Amino acid sequence: MGEREASTFEKSDVQSVGMYSSRMSSVQSPIIPVVGELIRSHPGTISLGQGVVSYPPPATAMEMLSQFFAQSQNHLYQPVEGIPRLIEVIGEKLTGFNQIDCRDRHIIVTAGSNMGFVNALLAISTPGDEIILNAPYYFNHEMAVTMASCQPVVVATDANYQLDVEAIRKAITPKTKAIVTISPNNPTGAVYSLESLREINQICRDRSIYHISDETYEYFTYEGAKHVSPAAFTDSHDQTICLYSLSKAYGFASWRIGYMVIPHHLLLAVKKVQDTILICPPVISQYAAIGALSAPPSYLQTNIGAIAQVRKEVLNLLAPLADICKIAPAPGAFYFFLKIHLDIDSWELVKILIQKYQVAVIPGNTFGMEQGCYLRVAYGALQAETACEGITRLVRGLRDIAK
Numbered sequence: 001m002g003e004r005e006a007s008t009f010e011k012s013d014v015q016s017v018g019m020y021s022s023r024m025s026s027v028q029s030p031i032i033p034v035v036g037e038l039i040r041s042h043p044g045t046i047s048l049g050q051g052v053v054s055y056p057p058p059a060t061a062m063e064m065l066s067q068f069f070a071q072s073q074n075h076l077y078q079p080v081e082g083i084p085r086l087i088e089v090i091g092e093k094l095t096g097f098n099q100i101d102c103r104d105r106h107i108i109v110t111a112g113s114n115m116g117f118v119n120a121l122l123a124i125s126t127p128g129d130e131i132i133l134n135a136p137y138y139f140n141h142e143m144a145v146t147m148a149s150c151q152p153v154v155v156a157t158d159a160n161y162q163l164d165v166e167a168i169r170k171a172i173t174p175k176t177k178a179i180v181t182i183s184p185n186n187p188t189g190a191v192y193s194l195e196s197l198r199e200i201n202q203i204c205r206d207r208s209i210y211h212i213s214d215e216t217y218e219y220f221t222y223e224g225a226k227h228v229s230p231a232a233f234t235d236s237h238d239q240t241i242c243l244y245s246l247s248k249a250y251g252f253a254s255w256r257i258g259y260m261v262i263p264h265h266l267l268l269a270v271k272k273v274q275d276t277i278l279i280c281p282p283v284i285s286q287y288a289a290i291g292a293l294s295a296p297p298s299y300l301q302t303n304i305g306a307i308a309q310v311r312k313e314v315l316n317l318l319a320p321l322a323d324i325c326k327i328a329p330a331p332g333a334f335y336f337f338l339k340i341h342l343d344i345d346s347w348e349l350v351k352i353l354i355q356k357y358q359v360a361v362i363p364g365n366t367f368g369m370e371q372g373c374y375l376r377v378a379y380g381a382l383q384a385e386t387a388c389e390g391i392t393r394l395v396r397g398l399r400d401i402a403k
Helices: 003-007 011-016 031-040 059-063 065-069 084-097 113-124 139-147 165-171 194-207 264-277 283-293 297-321 346-357 384-402
Strands: 105-110 130-135 151-156 176-182 210-214 240-245 258-263 325-327 335-340 373-378
Touching: 031 346, 059 065, 059 283, 065 283, 084 105, 084 283, 105 113, 105 264, 113 139, 113 176, 113 210, 113 240, 113 258, 113 264, 130 139, 130 165, 139 151, 151 165, 165 194, 176 194, 194 210, 258 264, 297 325, 297 335, 297 384, 346 373, 346 384
Parallel strands: 130 151, 130 176, 176 210, 210 240
Antiparallel strands: 105 258, 240 258, 325 335, 335 373
16 A cells, blocks of 8 residues: 555544554644645645745755765665764854854764654653643654654643743643754744743753754744754753754755754664664765755855745735734744634635635644644745745635635
8 A cells, every 4th residue: 555545544444444553543644745635636726835945955965976976885874873974064063053062962863853853752751751842833743752652741832822931831740751842933933032942941951851952944034033052051961952954944855864962861872763763864865965064155045035035925915814814923934823713623724725726735733723723834835926826825715715
């Protein structure tokens, strides 16, 4: 049975044929392939769904491939934690851009930041442990926590999707193993303040739990917003795990390269996980990553600058919806998370928008927002003209439905 066929199964169908464990039956289905099937069945639909960029990796990444092919040993397994040359380049980036002192930490190259999250989760947790997620959460994080037989403890953010530090503090129990933050945020585009991240990090230090900081969108900030890496805080080295990815900023989605920064005491556990699942990150992609991280500053400035311009146009087009939805400040990543003032299920709304208006977005319930109607709008993958046409269709559809 192929992947596409499997993705069309309803949960009850899977349980009835005993295809997988009861643990897996409690894990939500990945929403992107499901929406993708709807898009394919409605040709001409513009997707404001998947969170990727439209631009390719820098030329410096492609130039490194000849060095990979020049050495026959590169076709063999390489170190579990990544090749030394890439780790060195990443260390220089972490020191310069993130202000992280890597001497008290270890760098692990991963097959994307999702793998880094699974590595961290399996290394630090025991079945039954609790992991605090802030809603709306990134759905793959919630899925991984459930797969690991841990309990996701969901804490609401405020009206602008900023952290509610006191609510997080109150959610901690003797079973709590980690607090997860994502900044800049997927799915909301929120950027957390230095003060709130510092407070979360201090809570983790005081309570001897981990702060898992997903920084996949670290370069995508606008309107003066500043990205903060919790691992740069003083005395944060023992409890802070930071996750990074080349998928977004460097157009590396299918190359599957990310990395994690972990305390030294987790090295053996993380290597056990990675060796079991992956053995080593794809070496050809690691060579390309060396080249990508060596790209001139103009590569990121130009490409992210273009996305920033699309963002402005999207905001202008969304403005007429102010009376039927809340558009929270989103100075990071490339998402808006709309709260729609309609009495309709978000998934039903998504289906109507695709079927009648040929525009696709992602329903808020997949991000843990079960009360109310929310939609995630992604604008990073499209050129300005296409993005604007997609938003125009979205606005028209929501206006019609609200009548």
